[in-house]
Amino acid sequence: MKRISAFLVVALALNTAFFAQNNSNKELTMEQCVNTLNVENSQSTKVGYQYWFADKEFLDGRTLKLSVVEPHKATHEPHKHEEDEFFFVLEGTAEFFLNGETVVAGPYTSFYCPPNSLHGIRNVGDTELKYLVIKKYNLSDK
Numbered sequence: 272m273k274r275i276s277a278f279l280v281v282a283l284a285l286n287t288a289f290f291a292q293n294n295s296n297k298e299l300t301m302e303q304c305v306n307t308l309n310v311e312n313s314q315s316t317k318v319g320y321q322y323w324f325a326d327k328e329f330l331d332g333r334t335l336k337l338s339v340v341e342p343h344k345a346t347h348e349p350h351k352h353e354e355d356e357f358f359f360v361l362e363g364t365a366e367f368f369l370n371g372e373t374v375v376a377g378p379y380t381s382f383y384c385p386p387n388s389l390h391g392i393r394n395v396g397d398t399e400l401k402y403l404v405i406k407k408y409n410l411s412d413k
Contacts, residue, residue: 308337318344332408340400345393356384357405364396
């Protein structure tokens with residue numbers, strides 16, 4: 272668990288660094304800046320659950336989400352959107368799809384999805400797949 276916590280801190284730092292160009296000037300409290308995984312507050316999906324450490328309302332559309340996917344399943348089919356996106360594998364075995372190509376990788380691997388690229392991630396292992404999703408939503412699309 273300590274290893275996961277350390278990587279969550281790194282991921283949040285990356286999230287801030289990659290998307291700093293739209294930095295908010297709002298003042299935040301310590302309580303707003305610290306978010307510890309609480310599975311009871313997670314959202315169930317058809318294939319597991321997700322937990323938002325930072326949702327798009329928190330800070331200018333920048334997000335950090337944990338996705339947990341059951342063995343041999345995917346949250347959805349490959350898709351595309353205008354925002355770029357990072358996946359960071361914490362546990363399990365992921366198959367990453369990008370524009371017709373695939374690669375299989377394990378923990379401590381990042382995958383980058385450029386804007387408007389056809390991409391997806393699925394669990395190809397026999398254990399849960401846990402990965403972080405780092406993305407900045409375009410809030411003008413609300």
